[in-house]
Amino acid sequence: MTPSEAPAVRPKRPWLLRERRGVEPTTSMELFFDLVFIFTTTQLAHYLIAHPDWRGAARTALLLALVWFVWIYTAWGTNWLRPDQAPVRALLIALMLGSLLLSAAIPEAFAGAGLVFALVYATLQVGRTGFAIWAVQGQPWLVDGFQKTLPWFVGTSLLVVLGAVVGGAFQETLWAAAIVIEVVGLSAGFPVPGLGRSPAERWMVEGGHLAERCQAFILIALGESILVTGSTLAQHLDPRMVGAFVLAFAGSVALWWVYFARSAPAAAEVIARAGERTGALGRLAFNYLHPVMVAGIIVTSAGDELLLRQPGAPASTVAALFTLGGPALFLAGHAGYKAVLWRTLPTSRIAAVLLLLALIPLCVGLGVPVAACATVAVAVTVAVILADRVTRERASQSRGPRSPLR
Numbered sequence: 001m002t003p004s005e006a007p008a009v010r011p012k013r014p015w016l017l018r019e020r021r022g023v024e025p026t027t028s029m030e031l032f033f034d035l036v037f038i039f040t041t042t043q044l045a046h047y048l049i050a051h052p053d054w055r056g057a058a059r060t061a062l063l064l065a066l067v068w069f070v071w072i073y074t075a076w077g078t079n080w081l082r083p084d085q086a087p088v089r090a091l092l093i094a095l096m097l098g099s100l101l102l103s104a105a106i107p108e109a110f111a112g113a114g115l116v117f118a119l120v121y122a123t124l125q126v127g128r129t130g131f132a133i134w135a136v137q138g139q140p141w142l143v144d145g146f147q148k149t150l151p152w153f154v155g156t157s158l159l160v161v162l163g164a165v166v167g168g169a170f171q172e173t174l175w176a177a178a179i180v181i182e183v184v185g186l187s188a189g190f191p192v193p194g195l196g197r198s199p200a201e202r203w204m205v206e207g208g209h210l211a212e213r214c215q216a217f218i219l220i221a222l223g224e225s226i227l228v229t230g231s232t233l234a235q236h237l238d239p240r241m242v243g244a245f246v247l248a249f250a251g252s253v254a255l256w257w258v259y260f261a262r263s264a265p266a267a268a269e270v271i272a273r274a275g276e277r278t279g280a281l282g283r284l285a286f287n288y289l290h291p292v293m294v295a296g297i298i299v300t301s302a303g304d305e306l307l308l309r310q311p312g313a314p315a316s317t318v319a320a321l322f323t324l325g326g327p328a329l330f331l332a333g334h335a336g337y338k339a340v341l342w343r344t345l346p347t348s349r350i351a352a353v354l355l356l357l358a359l360i361p362l363c364v365g366l367g368v369p370v371a372a373c374a375t376v377a378v379a380v381t382v383a384v385i386l387a388d389r390v391t392r393e394r395a396s397q398s399r400g401p402r403s404p405l406r
Contacts, residue, residue: 010138011136011137011138011139012137012138013135013136013137013138014138015082015085016081016082016085016087016088016135016136017080017081017082017135017136017139018079018080018081018082018206024079024206024208024209025209025212026209026212026213026216027078027083027084029083029084029088029089029092030075030078030083030092030213030216031216032092032096033074033083033092033095033096033099034071034216034217034220035096035220036096036099036100036103037067037071037099037103037217037220038220038223038224038227039100039103040067040099040102040103040106041220041221041224041294041297041298041301042224042227042228043103043104043106043107044060044063044064044067044106044298045224045225045228045298045301045302045305046107046228047059047060047063047106047107048060048298048299048302048322049302049305049306050107052302052318052322053318058172059109059110059172060298061295062172062175062176062179063106063109064291064294064295064298065179065291066121066160066175066178066179067099067102067103068290068291068294069125069179069182070095070098070099070102070121070124070125071099071217072214072286072287072290072291073125073128073129074092074095074128075210075213075214075286076205076210077128077132078092078213079205079206079209079210079213080132080136080142080204081132081135081136087131087135088135091128091131094127095124095128098120098123098124099124101116101120102117102120102121102124105117105120110171110172114163114164114167114171115161115164115165117164118157118160118161118163118164118165119161119164121157121160122157122158122160122161125153125156125157126150126153126154126157129146129149129150129153130150132146133146133147133150141202141204142204144195144198144202145190145198145202145203147192147195148189148190148191148192148195148196148197148198149185149190149198151190151192152181152182152185152190155181156178156179156181156182156185157178159174159175159177159178159181160174160175160178162174163175163178183287183288186283186287187283199279202279203278203279203282204279205278205279205282206278207268207271207273207278207281207282208268208269208271210271210282210286211264211267211268211271211285211286212268213286214285214286214290215259215260215264215268217290217294218259218260218290218293218294218297221293221294221297221298221301222252222255222256222297224297224298224301225248225252225297225300225301225304226249226252228301228304228305229245229248229249229301229304229305229308230245232305232308232309233245233308236308240311240312241308241311243311243371244307244308244311244371244374245308247307247311247371247374247375247378248304248307248308248374250378251300251304251327251374251377251378251381252300252304254327254378254381254382254385255296255297255300255327255330255381257381257385258330258331258334258381258384258385258388259293259334261385262388262392267285267337267341270341270342271285271341281340281341284340285337285340285341288336289333289336289337289340290333290337291333292329292330292332292333292336293329293330293333293334293337295329295333296326296327296328296329296330296331296332296333297326297330298326299321299322299325299326299329300322300323300326300327300330300377301326302322302326303319303322303323303324303325303326303374304323304374306318306319306322306323306370307319307323307370307371307374310370311369311370311371312369312370312371313369313370314367314368314369314370315363315364315367315368315369315370315372315373316364317360317364319370319373320359320360320361320363320364320373321360323370323373323374323377324356324357324359324360324363324373324376324377325356325357325360326377327352327356327377327380327381328352328353328356328357331349331352331353331356331381331384332349332353334346334349335349335350335353348383348384348387348388348391349384352380352381352383352384355380356377356380359373359376363376
């Protein structure tokens with residue numbers, strides 16, 4: 001039985017629930033909550049820069065995934081709850097404080113601060129879910145969904161805490177296991193023995209609101225990239241550094257253009273009109289694909305900092321991976337995003353990803369300067385933008401007005 005077929009039940013606290021009158025606007029409280037994650041993405045970029053090897057990259061990915069779970073499930077929660085009401089506002093402020101502590105622990109998350117990170121993570125995940133169960137009483141389909149997620153969050157949180165206690169390679173293994181279990185649980189509808197599962201079509205998601213929330217996080221990540229490069233430029237202001245900064249800035253603008261110029265508003269419209277598919281689309285587009293794009297921005301940000309440090313130096317393997325691999329990761333995530341929403345093959349993005357990856361060993365082998373690698377990355381991203389424009393114009397001429405990305 002879907003929520004629309006369920007008998008009418010009066011919520012116990014109706015003032016805490018969104019009225020769902022079309023696209024729910026993002027509130028100032030939600031945007032205030034997001035501000036913490038500027039610091040988070042900066043911490044992740046600096047962690048990657050400080051640990052420029054495969055293990056450091058894997059650890060950065062683990063930290064990003066855990067932080068993303070905190071943010072995205074909060075965004076899902078405020079899809080149903082009203083952030084302008086005092087109890088929900090208090091929850092978000094508490095989550096902000098916890099997220100700030102979580103972010104502060106990132107540099108030493110695999111050393112002395114691992115247990116702090118783990119305990120804060122567990123408190124945020126379990127505490128938010130417990131609050132939601134209290135807030136949505138009287139709405140059986142919402143209560144059912146949150147009650148089924150709670151055992152999964154408790155289980156994965158215990159794994160994260162246990163990993164921090166044990167430490168070493170076991171910490172990485174247990175944290176990776178927690179992430180995999182989280183993904184599997186979401187994909188399966190968080191099944192609980194004896195209670196069944198909560199399928200995506202029952203989630204009654206306001207897709208346009210979730211799209212806006214994830215767009216805000218992409219802006220946060222891009223803003224962090226500009227912040228990192230701007231801070232580095234301020235320490236060494238000379239013509240060569242200004243040129244490198246302009247190049248890094250152009251890269252951020254190009255990534256913004258790919259995501260926001262056409263796809264962001266069109267995506268919000270597609271998801272808002274998806275009906276019963278909204279929950280499943282939201283799960284794929286937001287929980288799974290957006291963190292890939294965020295990771296791409298973080299890696300690009302790390303590459304921009306290396307660019308500003310030594311723009312004329314030959315590209316090392318690390319510099320080439322950051323400078324070319326970051327945009328490739330972003331475009332790969334956006335290719336998946338576009339394929340899921342529009343059910344099309346994003347050939348320009350796939351071709352760009354393959355080209356950028358192929359150029360990494362070439363740039364390292366030829367000793368190409370870091371600035372030249374960054375220039376190529378920007379040029380490839382701009383080529384994707386131009387290819388989108390050509391595709392739209394051809395579609396308009398041959399088939400009449402269509403969706404902006406079709």
